[in-house]
Amino acid sequence: MFAAFLTGIRQLEIRETPEPDLAGPRDVLLRVGAVGVCGSDVHYYTTGRIGSQAVTYPERVGHECAGTVVAMGHAVRGLRPGQRVAVDPLIACGECDQCRLGRRHTCRNQSFLGSPGQAPGALAEVLVIPAECCYPIPDSMSMVEAAMVEPFSIGLYAQRLAGGAPGAKLAIFGAGPIGLSVLLACRSAGECTTYVTDLVDERLEVARLCGAAWAASPRVVDIVAAITELEPLGVDFVFECAGKQETLDQAVEILRPGGMVLVVGIPEVDRVSFPIHTLRRKELTIRNVRRQDGCTAASIDLIANGAARVDQLVTHHFPLARTQEAFDLVAGYRDGVVKAMIRPGESEIEPLGSLSHRRAGMTQ
Numbered sequence: 001m002f003a004a005f006l007t008g009i010r011q012l013e014i015r016e017t018p019e020p021d022l023a024g025p026r027d028v029l030l031r032v033g034a035v036g037v038c039g040s041d042v043h044y045y046t047t048g049r050i051g052s053q054a055v056t057y058p059e060r061v062g063h064e065c066a067g068t069v070v071a072m073g074h075a076v077r078g079l080r081p082g083q084r085v086a087v088d089p090l091i092a093c094g095e096c097d098q099c100r101l102g103r104r105h106t107c108r109n110q111s112f113l114g115s116p117g118q119a120p121g122a123l124a125e126v127l128v129i130p131a132e133c134c135y136p137i138p139d140s141m142s143m144v145e146a147a148m149v150e151p152f153s154i155g156l157y158a159q160r161l162a163g164g165a166p167g168a169k170l171a172i173f174g175a176g177p178i179g180l181s182v183l184l185a186c187r188s189a190g191e192c193t194t195y196v197t198d199l200v201d202e203r204l205e206v207a208r209l210c211g212a213a214w215a216a217s218p219r220v221v222d223i224v225a226a227i228t229e230l231e232p233l234g235v236d237f238v239f240e241c242a243g244k245q246e247t248l249d250q251a252v253e254i255l256r257p258g259g260m261v262l263v264v265g266i267p268e269v270d271r272v273s274f275p276i277h278t279l280r281r282k283e284l285t286i287r288n289v290r291r292q293d294g295c296t297a298a299s300i301d302l303i304a305n306g307a308a309r310v311d312q313l314v315t316h317h318f319p320l321a322r323t324q325e326a327f328d329l330v331a332g333y334r335d336g337v338v339k340a341m342i343r344p345g346e347s348e349i350e351p352l353g354s355l356s357h358r359r360a361g362m363t364q
């Protein structure tokens with residue numbers, strides 16, 4: 001089979017590699033249908049590391065995936081060959097203190113698909129994973145929507161951590177796939193007023209499509225002044241999805257006393273700072289968000305019933321052979337890209353579909 005391998009900084013090759021075997025009785029062999037390109041994949045591609053997690057070349061990446069069951073071990077229940085599934089890329093040990101506390105996402109012995117040295121990435125034609133990672137999807141759901149389940153589940157998890165009351169006022173800083181997933185999750189949870197910012201105009205446009213009440217670029221607008229004018233008492237929650245010191249500072253400024261900032265974005269730096277006296281006087285809560293926990297099934301339901309239109313986030317499609325083009329596109333924030341999808345099962349895909357093309361129905 002063919003799979004994508006990182007082979008150096010900004011180097012990616014499609015190589016032939018032996019098809020994996022079912023290793024254990026609870027394993028499932030999937031034919032991969034779609035894989036979303038995540039910011040973290042691109043980070044490994046451009047810098048070779050995220051924090052202390054460093055790539056040893058060659059390395060396979062990719063974790064936002066969906067596929068069709070081809071074969072399975074004898075102990076697998078509830079799946080059948082031909083079944084289409086969304087994948088939760090986390091493999092937890094089930095035995096450590098965190099797993100016992102019901103916190104599988106912070107499992108001390110976890111492996112995550114496509115994380116260096118943990119489990120092979122999903123950017124391949126075939127993947128073997130534990131059955132517990134496979135969530136059946138309804139016939140009505142496309143492979144691409146199913147591959148959006150993982151990033152959307154992070155937005156849903158962040159929304160649930162905030163636990164916003166009806167009518168909540170909230171800001172989302174960073175309108176990439178995760179910020180927009182937060183937006184869709186909050187909109188699906190009930191009435192709320194949402195303020196969204198991003199540097200990329202096309203992303204603001206998608207945010208408006210997804211129901212943002214207000215969307216603006218910090219290049220054009222003084223974000224703190226503009227939101228404070230509209231919400232003089234401050235907002236209830238800020239979802240920081242940009243991973244920048246600047247957006248953390250804005251969050252502290254625009255939150256009402258007793259408000260909460262949810263840190264969803266992954267900063268490129270190792271340390272950030274907060275103005276402690278403002279935090280203290282306003283008694284703000286800083287809530288860190290590590291991927292997601294237990295939101296996969298609910299995400300499938302919200303996408304399947306149309307409450308969360310994740311298809312609005314998918315702007316580009318590529319065959320596996322053109323994975324590097326997709327990574328370069330995402331790394332450069334070019335052509336209005338929000339989510340680029342790799343389609344390992346298909347070779348004949350229109351590679352570039354800009355927002356305008358997509359609206360005109362010219363891409364799949």
Ligand SMILES: [Zn+2]
Nearest residue numbers: 038039064151
């Ligand atoms: Zn991801």
Ligand SMILES: [Zn+2]
Nearest residue numbers: 093096099107
């Ligand atoms: Zn564990």
